[in-house]
Amino acid sequence: MNEHKLTFFIYTMGCQMNVYESEMLNMYLLNYGLLKVQNIRNANIVIVNTCSVRKHAEQKAFSYLGRLIKYKNNKIIVIGCMAEHLQLQLKKRFKNIDLIIGRNDTNNMKRTVLTIMKFLYQYKPNYIKNVYIKSSIIRYLAIAKGCNNYCSYCIVPFVRGKEVSFHYQDIFNKCTFMVQSGAREIILLGQNVNSYSNHGVTFTQLLRKIATIEKLMRIRFMTNHPKDLNDDLIHAMSVIPKICPHIHLPIQSGSDKILYKMNRKYNYEQYINLINKLRIAIPSINITTDVIVGFPNETEEDFNKTLNAIRKIKFGKVYVFKYSQRPYTSASKIHDNISYLEKQRRHKIILEESNKISLALASQMIGSTQEVLIDKLNHNSIEATTYHGYKTFITINSTHNNIHIGQIINVKIINIKGTSLFGNTILNE
Ligand code: SAH
Ligand code: SF4
Ligand code: F3S
Numbered sequence: 001m002n003e004h005k006l007t008f009f010i011y012t013m014g015c016q017m018n019v020y021e022s023e024m025l026n027m028y029l030l031n032y033g034l035l036k037v038q039n040i041r042n043a044n045i046v047i048v049n050t051c052s053v054r055k056h057a058e059q060k061a062f063s064y065l066g067r068l069i070k071y072k073n074n075k076i077i078v079i080g081c082m083a084e085h086l087q088l089q090l091k092k093r094f095k096n097i098d099l100i101i102g103r104n105d106t107n108n109m110k111r112t113v114l115t116i117m118k119f120l121y122q123y124k125p126n127y128i129k130n131v132y133i134k135s136s137i138i139r140y141l142a143i144a145k146g147c148n149n150y151c152s153y154c155i156v157p158f159v160r161g162k163e164v165s166f167h168y169q170d171i172f173n174k175c176t177f178m179v180q181s182g183a184r185e186i187i188l189l190g191q192n193v194n195s196y197s198n199h200g201v202t203f204t205q206l207l208r209k210i211a212t213i214e215k216l217m218r219i220r221f222m223t224n225h226p227k228d229l230n231d232d233l234i235h236a237m238s239v240i241p242k243i244c245p246h247i248h249l250p251i252q253s254g255s256d257k258i259l260y261k262m263n264r265k266y267n268y269e270q271y272i273n274l275i276n277k278l279r280i281a282i283p284s285i286n287i288t289t290d291v292i293v294g295f296p297n298e299t300e301e302d303f304n305k306t307l308n309a310i311r312k313i314k315f316g317k318v319y320v321f322k323y324s325q326r327p328y329t330s331a332s333k334i335h336d337n338i339s340y341l342e343k344q345r346r347h348k349i350i351l352e353e354s355n356k357i358s359l360a361l362a363s364q365m366i367g368s369t370q371e372v373l374i375d376k377l378n379h380n381s382i383e384a385t386t387y388h389g390y391k392t393f394i395t396i397n398s399t400h401n402n403i404h405i406g407q408i409i410n411v412k413i414i415n416i417k418g419t420s421l422f423g424n425t426i427l428n429e
Contacts (some may be wrong), residue, residue: 005033005034005035006034006035006043006044006045006120006275007035007036007042007043007044007045007236008034008035008036008037008043008045008047008396009036009037009038009039009040009043009046009047010022010026010041010046010047010048010123011040011046011047011048011049011064012049012133013048013049013051013057013061013064013080014049014050014051014053014057014080014081015051015053016140016187016189016222017145017160017189017191018049018050018051018080018081018136019140020140020141020142020189021049021079021080021109021112021142022047022049022181023139023140025047025049025079025109025112025113025239027133027259028050028109028110029113029116029145030133030229031133032113032117032125032301033301040074041071042232043071044073044074044075045074045075045076045077045116045120046068046071046074046075046076046077047077047078047079047116048061048064048076048077048078048079048080048089049079049080050078050079050080050081050082050083051080051081051082052081052082052084052086052155052159052326052382053084053146053154053155053156053324053326054321054322054326055322055324055325055326056324058082058086059128061078062093063083065078065090065094065096065097066094066336068096069094069096072255072401075098075099075119075120076094076096076097076098076099077097077098077099077100077101077119078090078097078099078100079100079101079105079112080100081103081155081156081159081160082159082284083100083101083102083103084102084103084159085155085158085159085327085328087100087102094237098119099115099116099119101108101115101116101278103159103160103161107145107146107161118197120213127286131136133181134181134182135178135181135182135183136182136183137182137183137184137185137373137375137405137406138183138184138185138186138187138373138375138385139185139187140186140187140188140189141171141174141179141186141187141188141189142166142189142190143161143165143166143171143173143188143189143190143193143196143203143206143221143396144164144165144166144190144192144195145160145161145163145164145166145190146160146161146162146163146164146191147160147162147163147191147192148162148163148195149191149192149225149263149265150263150330151252151262151263151264152261152263152329152330152331153262153292153295153323153324153326153329153331154326154329155326155327155328155329156191158327158328160191160330161351163191163192163195163325165190165195165196165197165198166198166202166316167198167199168198168199168205168206168209168305171188171206172209172210172213175210175216176213179213179214179215179216181366183216183219183312184215184216184217184218184406184407184408185216185217185218185371185373186210186216186218186219186220187219187220187221187222188206188207188210188219188220188221188222189221189222190221190223191223192223192224192225192228193222193223194222194228194229194230194233194263194373195223195225195228195390196223198249199264202232203221204230204232204236206234207219207221207236207240207243207311208236208240211240211242211243216242216327217242217408218242218243218244218248218373219240219242219243220243220244220385220390222248222390223248223250224248224249225250226249226250226251226264226266226270226271226274227264227265227266229249231273231277234278234281235281236279237278237281237282237285238281238282244288244387244388245286245387245388246283246285246286246287246288246316246388246389246390247278247285247287247288248289248290248390249271249274249275249287249288249289250289250290250291251265251289251290251291251306251309251313252290252291252292253270253291253292253295253298253302253305253306254268254302254305254307254308254309254310255268255298255301255302255303255305255306257302258297258298258302261295261296261297261331261334262295262331262355263330266402267311268305271309272312272313275287275313284388286316286361286388286389286390286392287313287315287316288315288316288317288318288319288390289313289315289317289318289319290318290319290320290321291306291310291318291319291320291321291350292320292321292322292323293306293320293321293322293323293343293346293350294322294323294338294342294346294347295323295338295344296323296333296334296335296336296337296338297334297337297338298323298338298346303346305424306350307350307353309359310350310353310354310357311353314357314361315354315357315358315388316358316361316388316389316392317354317358317389317390317391318350318354318357318358319352320347320351320354321347322340322343322346322347322383323336323338323343352380358376358419359416359419362392362409362416362419362421363416365413365414365416365421366414366415366416367412367413367414368412368413369411369413369426370386370387370388370409370410370411370413370423371386371387371408371409371410371411372384372385372386372387372394372396372408372409372410372411372423373385373387373406373407373408374404374405374406374407374408374409375393375405376405377403377404377405381395381396381397382395382396382403383395383396384396384409384411386421392421393420394413394421394422394423395420395421395422395423396411396413396422396424396425397414397421397422397423403425409425409426410425410426411423411424411425411426412424412426
């Protein structure tokens with residue numbers, strides 16, 4: 001293999017699954033002796049990890065690839081969900097792309113890295129080196145790939161393929177390895193973690209097993225599909241302290257008519273029942289969600305049902321999206337009859353309403369003491385994540401200099417600015 005070190009830069013779009021896969025790729029490339037650079041100008045190889053979930057995501061990738069033309073000496077590699085279904089278009093439109101690696105490879109990062117090595121060195125190593133790399137405190141880990149749900153709007157099953165649950169022992173070993181390398185919180189990923197099943201091991205059984213890893217302090221997981229969320233999981237969440245009291249449970253719409261058209265397989269009443277069960281079993285739970293506005297034929301009445309659901313349920317955070325018609329999906333056969341302006345209006349209303357609620361919920365934390373995990377130490381602040389929120393970072397004012405990354409401490413929340421919380425450390429409580 002070439003002795004001089006090639007440099008690489010990875011640009012990641014899309015969901016946590018892509019972030020996870022970029023992390024894997026990053027680790028493998030480092031293991032093969034390539035050098036990671038922070039500045040794209042210094043990169044011999046630029047890898048663009050793409051997303052297809054909405055048209056906007058694809059347009060973003062197109063414009064990014066367009067801008068890359070000016071870095072003439074780079075090798076450009078496109079991976080991810082767009083690489084699967086837009087191979088031809090990408091090749092035609094961007095002559096500067098050197099390699100496109102579609103789904104079969106991106107679903108298996110080991111194969112992807114071997115393809116890249118072969119492309120770079122005309123040499124395919126027959127093994128993957130596993131070299132110790134210090135882990136960050138919070139790590140993602142995919143427990144399954146693909147999806148069998150075929151929600152009518154969604155392209156994911158077509159670009160990611162059928163659902164496959166990874167071997168439970170393999171997952172456990174990976175978690176153990178991550179913790180040995182420094183991880184303290186693991187976020188298990190799957191398009192629908194509740195449907196995980198491998199050699200008779202269910203998702204809840206997998207969680208129980210992972211919770212036995214001694215130095216692992218916190219476990220989270222996403223995404224949960226309401227149709228598959230069962231009592232067994234709710235019970236495990238309520239009794240295993242390491243499982244954070246947080247759940248991301250996409251509602252998508254508050255209207256039964258739209259939910260049916262979306263092929264979500266639950267109705268509003270069933271969703272509310274789940275929320276009630278969760279809140280009874282885990283009173284401190286933070287529930288976050290996804291909403292799509294402007295699905296074909298969504299009337300003002302349907303939309304108001306979604307808005308009322310948001311007001312009633314009080315989510316910690318709502319990720320709201322404008323419906324985007326996607327190829328292959330069954331909804332693509334229905335006329336996309338809500339104008340962009342109208343989608344924008346509905347989007348704004350949900351966003352403003354949900355932001356108000358998020359802020360009110362976060363403000364309730366002022367004065368309380370929260371258990372936080374120290375994630376990053378900056379020059380003049382400490383960033384930590386709370387036990388409850390998924391992405392609730394707290395900036396801590398601290399006079400103590402004995403705080404280290406990976407430590408769990410108590411913090412008294414004193415203030416909120418924007419969506420960020422600020423607090424003071426309490427060491428002996
Ligand atoms: N598997 C996960 C997430 C899939 S994509 C789940 O089932 O929840 C993340 C979110 O993007 C979805 O929850 C949905 O709200 C949104 N989304 C998916 N396809 C979309 C489309 N065609 N237009 C707009 N939003 C979409
Ligand atoms: Fe898409 Fe539905 Fe599968 Fe989620 S569960 S990835 S929204 S098809
Ligand atoms: Fe994720 Fe986007 Fe693919 S949301 S699964 S990267 S289409």
